[in-house]
Amino acid sequence: MEFNPGFDTAEDGEALETFLRGRLHSSTLAAFAAGIVHGVARHRAELDAELDARSTRWPVSRMAATDRTVLRIAVHELRHTDTPGPVVVDEAIELARRYGTEASPRFVAGILGSLLDSLAANPQPPVA
Numbered sequence: 001m002e003f004n005p006g007f008d009t010a011e012d013g014e015a016l017e018t019f020l021r022g023r024l025h026s027s028t029l030a031a032f033a034a035g036i037v038h039g040v041a042r043h044r045a046e047l048d049a050e051l052d053a054r055s056t057r058w059p060v061s062r063m064a065a066t067d068r069t070v071l072r073i074a075v076h077e078l079r080h081t082d083t084p085g086p087v088v089v090d091e092a093i094e095l096a097r098r099y100g101t102e103a104s105p106r107f108v109a110g111i112l113g114s115l116l117d118s119l120a121a122n123p124q125p126p127v128a
Helices: 013-024 027-042 044-054 065-080 085-099 104-121
Strands: none
Touching (some): 013 027, 027 065, 065 085, 085 104
16 A cells, blocks of 8 residues: 555455465454455545644654554554554554654654543544
8 A cells, every 4th residue: 555556455355365364374363454454545534634633743744654554553443443542552652663763652652642532532432
C-alpha cells in the first residue's frame, strides 16, 4: 500500500493471506492481521484525518513513514476492533521502539494517549 503502491488488498488478498499464514503460523492470528491490513487500507482517509487532528505539529504527510504506519494500525484497531485500548497503545509503542527512531515511541505514545483520553471521555463501540 504505502510502501508498495501496486498492492491492492482486493486483488492481492490471497497472496496476503498466504504470506500472513506463513509468518504467523496461526490461522486466527493471520485472519486478525489480514483484517488490520484491509481495514487500514479501507479507512485510510478517516485514520489520517484522526491523526492530523491529534498531531498539532506534524501532519500525517510529514510524519516518518514508520510512525505513520504504526499510528494508522493503532487508530484502526482502537476504532474498529474490541482490542483493549491500553493493549493497542502498548503494542504500538513497542513497534515504534523496534522499527522507528529514538523519538518514535514518545511521539506514538503522545498521539495515542490523546486518543485514548478522548475515547475514555466519550466511549463508542467499535465500528465494523
